Amino acid sequence: MYYWYKKFKDAPGSEMGGFTRILHSGKADNFMDEIPTVVVDPLPDGEDRGYIVLNRPWAFVQWLRKADIPEDYILMAEPDHIFIRPLPNLATEEMPAAFKFFYIVPTENEKVLRKFFPNEKGPIANIDPIGNSPVIIKKSQLEKIAPTWSDVSIKMKDDPETDKAFGWVLEMYGYATASALHGIRHMLVKDFMLQPPWDTDLGNKYIIHYTYGCDYNMQGKLTYGKIGEWRFDKRSFTTGAPPKNLTLPPPGVPETVVTLVKMVNEATASIPGWKGGE
Template sequence: MFYWYKQKKALPGSDIGGFTRILHSGNPDNLVDEIPTFVVYPLPQGLDQGYVVLNRPWAFVQWLERATIKEDYVLMAEPDHIFVNPIPNLAVVEGSPAAFPFFYITPQKFENIVRKYYPVEMGPVTNIDPIGNSPVIISKKLLEMIAPTWMNPSLTMKHDPDTDKAFGWVLEILFSVLMRYGYAIASALHGVRHMLRRDLMLQGELTYGKIGEWRFDKRLHLRGPPPRNISMPPPGVPESVVTLVKMVNEATANIPNWDTR
């Protein structure tokens, strides 16, 4: 991600400012000298139930409180996102935060669950945008307001058996789903609506291909970096997959000491 941030930052049409990697381990790691990093503390032991993604809202709260942030707007993105094009400040263009809509964030479908965190007196559940916290472009002022509230429903949802069961349709992404619902509900509790921008992200597949044939699965590289020069996919695969592999290969070819990380 950081490699492509540097490639796209200065191009025409880009409003991107500084870059910060928020590390919620509590300790510096081997990348802090290479990538601008702000180290924050994880949740108290046991609160994340062993799922590190639940630390994310608390990490943002600490970053917003303790860091010196020069920019007035923030783009929240994931470590496995790649900058394909220069990104304008859509929050200024639209006059409100901009976010990518996810097909599986459906508050109306789970209204009985959502109402535990977004009471009837707050209005219809359609006030809750079908989004997560990433990718989102939002003013720092609004994020400072939302972040502490975002932390509460995210943790409460994971501890509630009904919510856990309802949103656990794909266990491997359950915690990302909880983070997204938590952010969406927190935003609605503060009356913040996001402009839905499908062009903010190209949503591909994290796993493409079949075992035994050509295959790309980011989860195969959780304990180490993917190899350099990944083989190109066969004819007929979506162009987005071809672009992804080409961009990963270019980045790994140009990042020093890639194989020893």
């Protein structure tokens, strides 16, 4: 991610400012000299309830309090995001910009959400179908949302019905609900991000999100749910970095997947000292 940020930061059309990796381990790691990093504390032992993502909103609360941030707007993004072209500021003074996730559906979860978003706050549709990432938001708005995001996410995790309903996307609902509690609606930007293998055309998108495994046979046919003869899946590299020069997909695989692998290969070939498996 950081490699491609640096490639596009000063390109025509970019409005990208500084870059900060927020590290919520409470201690420095071996990337501190390579990537601009702010270290914050994790939640106290046991407070994440076995759901490590609860540390994310708490990390933003700490970062916003301790960091000197000269920019007026903040992009929240994740390590499995790759910039594929220069990113302008998609937000406005009034409305942050966000990506709509098909699996975040507040209107289908009104029963549990009303525990955290009471009727007097308005219709449940005031909760946007988003997570916190990718989001471009005015810093002053995020400073209001972040503490509520942390509190609401913890309360959701502590409620068995809500925890069961939302599972691994609970913290995403936490961000969306916290935003709505502050009366902040997001502009849903379709071109913000694409997600292979489901998105097959690059179009005018800004970010590739490689969250899903990409499995294909050698005829270029998707075999999702079954390990393919050719595959790219970030979960294959949980114990170490990917090797250089990954094999490109076979003919017929969509351009989004081909572009993803080519961009990974360029980054690993260009980053000094890159060693696969470490």
